[in-house]
Amino acid sequence: xxxxxxxxxxxxxxxxxxxxxxxxxxxxxxxxxxxxxxxxxxxxxxxxxxxxxxxxxxxxxxxxxxxxxxxxxxxxxxxxxxxxxxxxxxxxxxxxxxxxxxxxxxxxxxxxxxxxxxxxxxxxxxxxxxxxxxxxxxxxxxxxxxxxxxxxxxxxxxxxxxxxxxxxxxxxxxxxxxxxxxxxxxxxxxxxxxxxxxxxxxxxxxxxxxxxxxxxxxxxxxxxxxxxxxxxxxxxxxxxxxxxxxxxxxxx
Numbered sequence: 001x002x003x004x005x006x007x008x009x010x011x012x013x014x015x016x017x018x019x020x021x022x023x024x025x026x027x028x029x030x031x032x033x034x035x036x037x038x039x040x041x042x043x044x045x046x047x048x049x050x051x052x053x054x055x056x057x058x059x060x061x062x063x064x065x066x067x068x069x070x071x072x073x074x075x076x077x078x079x080x081x082x083x084x085x086x087x088x089x090x091x092x093x094x095x096x097x098x099x100x101x102x103x104x105x106x107x108x109x110x111x112x113x114x115x116x117x118x119x120x121x122x123x124x125x126x127x128x129x130x131x132x133x134x135x136x137x138x139x140x141x142x143x144x145x146x147x148x149x150x151x152x153x154x155x156x157x158x159x160x161x162x163x164x165x166x167x168x169x170x171x172x173x174x175x176x177x178x179x180x181x182x183x184x185x186x187x188x189x190x191x192x193x194x195x196x197x198x199x200x201x202x203x204x205x206x207x208x209x210x211x212x213x214x215x216x217x218x219x220x221x222x223x224x225x226x227x228x229x230x231x232x233x234x235x236x237x238x239x240x241x242x243x244x245x246x247x248x249x250x251x252x
Contacts (some may be wrong), residue, residue, distance in 0.1 A: 013204035014024035017105060017191055018052065018074035023168045024191075025113070027054045034234040034247075035143070043107040046135070048094040048128075051077030053087060060086035067101055069094050095124060098131040105137045112145040116234040117185075125209065126219045136252045142225065148232070148239075148246045149210045152185065153178055156185040169194035178210065185210050191252060213246055214238070225250030 017024070032159070035055055039045070040190050043064045047056040050068030054074050060066040066087040070076055071094075079089045092100050094111065109132045133141045151157065163172040170193055176187035185208040193200045213230065220228050228250045232243030239246065 005052060006219055013189070013191065013202045014072055015074050016193070016200075018072060018078055020168070020170050020191075020193065021052050021078065021164050022171045023077065023170050024149070024163055025051070025054075027058065028234070031055070031112070032058050033235045034236065035059065035108075036062065038141075044105065044137075046097065046101065046104075046106045046109045046134060047087075048097060048109065048111035049113065049118075050079060050089065050133075051075050051113065053082060053089055055110075055112070056087040056089070057082055065102070068104075068125045069097055069100065072171065090136070093118065093130070095128050098135055101135070103192065104135065105140075107140050108143075108153055109136060109140070110143040110145075112143070114146045114208070115209050116144055117146055117149075118206065118210065122211065122215070122219075124211060125211065125216075129219050130223040133225060133250075138252060141249055141251045142220075143247065143249045145234070145245060145247045148213070148241070148243045150212050150241050150246075151243065152176060153202055153210060153212075154241060155202070179207070182207075183210050184208060213248075216246070216248055220250040222249060223250075225252060227251040 004139040013131040032055060041063055045059055046066050047066060047068040050056050050070045052109045053068050056066045056068035068079060068089045069092050070086055073091050076091045084238065090100060100132060117123055137154045158176055160174040175188045179186055186205060188205045188206050191202040217228060217230065228248065230239045231237060231247040233245050
């Protein structure tokens with residue numbers, strides 16, 4: 001596929017996904033409770049790869065001052081439509097957040113939803129974590145959540161659970177193909193939207209960095225974080241190789 005055709009397919013897929021994003025990924029109370037934990041009143045918060053702003057808005061409604069950034073114009077349009085009065089949203093590259101929000105310091109920065117592994121390489125991830133460290137106040141914290149790739153690789157996981165919202169006519173299929181030589185995961189997705197007896201399908205494929213727990217932890221250490229905690233989910237369950245997710249928190 002030519003690069004131009006690939007980019008058009010990519011943009012079309014995410015344009016359609018943005019329309020049903022909140023149906024596919026509704027707000028999770030356990031996630032919100034974890035993000036709120038230990039936040040003092042009127043904290044300054046930065047939501048990287050904020051999507052449609054679900055958690056940015058929820059935190060802002062609780063009295064925090066929140067900035068959200070996402071590459072998707074459609075995602076940010078949705079976010080502003082839902083709660084533009086509560087949080088500030090910007091279309092932009094999260095790896096440029098330090099420059100976009102120049103001079104700002106945050107109490108809390110978070111990047112969830114497996115977003116960070118969409119970056120080009122591990123060097124980009126390390127630099128982002130270092131930049132996050134720099135824009136935090138002393139004792140500020142960074143939280144990152146990704147899929148547990150140790151589990152995916154060790155058990156040769158080929159797919160994530162299908163997301164099916166029958167009442168809304170939305171289905172989201174996610175398949176994995178581990179490219180061992182490249183240390184990447186080929187992430188193939190299919191979005192199916194059914195309405196008025198018509199079914200539309202949108203497909204996309206993107207490479208993800210197969211980032212293991214020890215690698216991510218080392219990146220936090222290299223950036224200067226202390227008191228690093230690792231969990232298997234936002235319920236703070238003990239992390240293990242069989243954990244579905246990896247949640248890591250570091251304090252500056």
